[in-house]
Amino acid sequence: MPIVPSRFRASGLFKDPHFSTIYSAKIRRVKGITQTRERIELPDGDYIDIDWTLAATPQEGNIKKVAVLLHGLEGDAQRPYILGTAKLLSNNGYDVAAINFRGCSGSQNRLYRSYHSGDTGDIRFVVNTLVTRAYSHINLYGVSLGGNAVLKYLGEQDHIPSQVTCAACIGVPADLKASLEQLIKGENIVYRTSFLVHLKAKYRKKMQQFPDKMNKEDYKKINSLKRFDDLYTAPAHGFEDALDYYARASSFDYLDKITVPTLILNAKNDSFLHGDCYPIAQAKNSNIIHLEMPDHGGHVGFYMKGEFYYNELRTLEFFQKNME
Template sequence: MPLLQPPPYKPKFPLQSGHIQTIFPRLFRKVSLPPVVKRRIETPDGDFLDIDWHLASSTRLAVIAHGLEGNSRRPYVLGMARALVLAGWDCITYNFRGCSHEMNKKSGMYHSGDTRDLHTVLKYGLDHGIYEDAALIGFSMGGNHVLKYLGEDPEKVPSKVKRAIGISVPCDLEKSAMRLCDKSNFIYSNYFLRSLRQKVKIKNNQFPDLYPLDKLSSIKNIVDFDNAYTAPINGFADAIDYYRQSSCKQFLSKIKIPSLILNAEDDPFLTPECYPVQEAEGSQFISLQIPKYGGHVGFADIPIEKQLWSESRAVRFLNT
């Protein structure tokens, strides 16, 4: 599909900065949306996933995937769920392994290329037999999950999945990881690493051979972490091999349902390689829109309590 024109979205000062867009909503946006149903579901490999089910008495289901070191109760996830419930969608938001209140039982945690749990949650919702249509929405790493899932094995995707949206997607994981290592992004890098280090310590109690603590002292950035833990635990040669196998960009041409990618021009996590212009132009199913503003999973405005531009855009795309 042709590259979509940038939208007229222009936030008020000071939200015309990518860094402020990225940080401001995380600090000051509050979204109250208690889940109607909280459930723990079993995975095919004998582990568990914690999900929140937000109900609108609908025959349409949206599954929402959060980003790196997020969870189902983050404001950006709840804001999207609230917008969709008000627009007539049931929503399931789920926690990646290791991101709920209890550490998972199996040795592995989530990673950028593992789409098995997304499929498990989607099938769990659809197997209830009440939904005629479904949609997938992913933020950042969750967006990579969604797009990779749709393209890596299109025949596996349930036929009820009609549309998908990826927001702030690092379509080229290698380039995005290198960008996170920049000095300008040290706040985000330190935030992620602090959380990941704590999880390694917990997993060390379960699997000391797989999660040795002596590696932690040498980790300075996300690439170091993926070299030390993510890659070897999940069968990759190293971090670069992990990024190249897990990036959704190589799978976009195989996607067979209408899918929208929203990547802001001022996103501090993304490099030019993360904006799949050629892939969108060569596909009849992929639409890429690049707003001038929005940061990484931002798209806010003042007052901060209002519905985000990305939430309104998602509703328009799913309901059209």
């Protein structure tokens, strides 16, 4: 305990993992939300852009709440799963800081490095910055890659401020190697091809910035996600190779060190997840990790009738419960 029984029930086509995943990523639209961009300069000379949505209702008394939202691989703060969550939390009294990982905000970041699944330094810097802005409650929300980064940050226990209250992570590849093994299956060719197209495009742009570190010969060798991680992610971020990256950046080994209430919502039919991406034993032995595994939902495709998705409503519920 706590393995959390799920109340989510998919219907019709949304029981199909691919339909729910693709519809939610490509067709869903979130209207009526305003974002204001702030550029944060980082200690290493780079920057990240944060898209803010302020609370729609005044925050009361000494409680000043902010939710930090982190997107998935090659996403940004304008993805429907970020906008839907931002709108719901804003409507319920939260300021929302939606982080764009380095190079994901529409402009190229300055350094050779960019971001990766286990990159917690920028999360730590943003959280510490928010502490200086007098937020009494800082809640974290990560989707896919962003969820893995949140869990690893919490499990590193590296001076996590007391203002960090709780976290919710959706569709989390807690074991990166297991997730890759799932993605290379034939049924997932659409997803891995889409990721690879975006990653190769970024490699080309980086190559123009850093011709001494990147070249056309290596670019031509990038024919898989693992190959991209061997040729760019690993050398750019201090790993020996892709397998070293997957081992050291996965959040799975950090889960038992997390000390703030954390919800992990992973659908059983998520095409991106496999094996230890479902940390059942860790949750059973924890009073902190709340693992919820609906039968359906695909990869962050928890569609419900109405304006908001189940993962967004469930996140708000979890945040409110742990504010009491």
